Amino acid sequence: MxxxxxxxxxxxxxxxxxxxxxxxxxxxxxxxxxxxxxxxxxxxxxxxxxxxxxxxxxxxxxxxxxxxxxxxxxxxxxxxxxxxxxxxxxxKLDETVPIWDYPEKEALFKYYPQYYHKTDKDGRPVYIEQMGGIDLTAMYKITTADRMLTNLAVEYERLSDPRLPACSRKAGSLLETCCTIMDLKGVGITKVPQVYSYVKQASAMSQNYYPERLGRMYLINAPWGFSGVWGAVKGWLDPVTVEKIHILGSGYQKELLAQVPAENLPKSIGGTCECEGGCAFSNAGPWQDAQWTRPAKWEKKAGAAAATTAPKEAAAGESVPVTAAEDAPAAAPAPAAA
Missing domain, CATH: 1.10.8.20 (N-terminal domain of phosphatidylinositol transfer protein sec14p)
Known part of the structure; x- marks a missing residue:
């Protein structure tokens, strides 16, 4: 009510x-x-x-x-x-976000693509994970579990700002959640222990530290026997979260396309989008559109902090400190209230 x-x-x-x-x-x-x-x-x-x-x-x-x-x-x-x-x-997440670099991303995505890509029909960011190629043994030769989880946290921060604010401006109303698609194609029984281990850690981070960020989740290409794994996974999640999750087999297209426009969905999972350089690396969405995006608060804060210590050339060639007020970028005008 x-x-x-x-x-x-x-x-x-x-x-x-x-x-x-x-x-x-x-x-x-x-x-x-x-x-x-x-x-x-x-x-x-x-x-x-x-x-x-x-x-x-x-x-x-x-x-x-x-x-x-x-x-x-x-x-x-x-x-x-x-x-x-x-x-x-x-x-040290607040210090990490502005300076985070993840050069191993392209190599890791050969095994485990995780990315935001455009929006669903409600205007929310779409987050996609394709889990069929997960090989933690190979992946840990490229990176570490800690770096993978840190990258996940950084992406949550970027979801909070600038992605969701940009989507809210475009939609004209507040959007606080995303639409998640987890593609389980290729996740056979031998990969279940590896997938289970990582997803448990990632789920704990999401539920404990980023509450109320899930709008809908679609588990597509769910393999035979997945119901047993899902029974265990549900135990980690709040009942309200469980209600947002839809388990779909290989015939997922009709239900998924009812929520995500085909032109916003990568061709690899049933849509028509083929971004130049690959959808997984495009970061396409309103947060890339100058009409809707603004500098994230963590960017402004990092810029202000840097400005207080950056040298400024004086007339005599000496350097003097620059104050945040002198060097901080002007705030963009706020859009009309919803």
Whole structure:
């Protein structure tokens, strides 16, 4: 049942959004559709976190995702948020994202393509994984498990910003989730232990540290006997997440194309798109379109930090420090509210 008098109060200190902030569907607890009690729980969670010294990621949309993930239990949401911040600090994620380089990507994609590619019919980013070629023994000669998981985390950060804000601007309403396609073609019984091991770690990261980011998931080309593996995987996931997942066999095209336009779907999985250089490497989507994209907050922050230490040539040939205010790029004008 939708909230009576749906509303959402933004916080002037933390909510500096330049994209729509109202969810397209009036589901309770989603942005723009809060009860007065849910709004109070957002404020309470923020106050508790501020009291413990947290200052980052206290914006309303982020706090709402953690609250929804814990059914608006403020104490459980606080624990989830704190655990996430602890993980971010331990992995030095905020320092890693602006400087992350993954030169082994092309070699790894021969075994395990993982990429964002255009959007579904709801305007959400489409994320694709093709798991049939996974060979962890060969892959670990190219990279490490830690680097693979770090790259996954970096891509989640880039999903949060700039991908989803760009999609929201184009759609004219807030989009917070993605459409995931996992192609299981070629995943035979001998590969199940390797796939199981990695997916378990990746699923834990997604569920624990990036809540409420899954809109729909399609598992296509599910092999015979997959139901047993799926029974184990479901045990790691929240029941709400399980409801978003569709298990499809080799005849998946009709259902998948009902959600993703053929021109947005790579030809390798039943669509018509053939990006120059390969869809897996194109990163095509609204986040590449100057009309919709803006510099990510982590880019601005990294640029401002660099500007405070960058030398600036003085008239006499001496160098002096440049302040962030002098060198930071001007903010792009915000689009009209949704």
């Amino acid at each position: 939708a909230a009576e008098n749906p509303t959402m109060t933004l916080n002037a200190k933390y909510d500096d959004y330049d994209f729509p902030t109202t969810a397209p569907e009036g589901r309770p607890g989603h942005p723009g559709h809060l009860t007065s009690e849910q709004q109070a729980q957002v404020d309470q969670l923020r106050l508790l976190l501020e009291a413990e010294g947290y200052t980052d990621r206290l914006d309303t949309l982020t706090l709402l995702r953690f609250l929804r993930a814990r059914k608006f239990d403020v104490n459980l949401s606080k624990k989830m948020f704190v655990d996430c911040e602890t993980w971010r600090k331990e992995t």
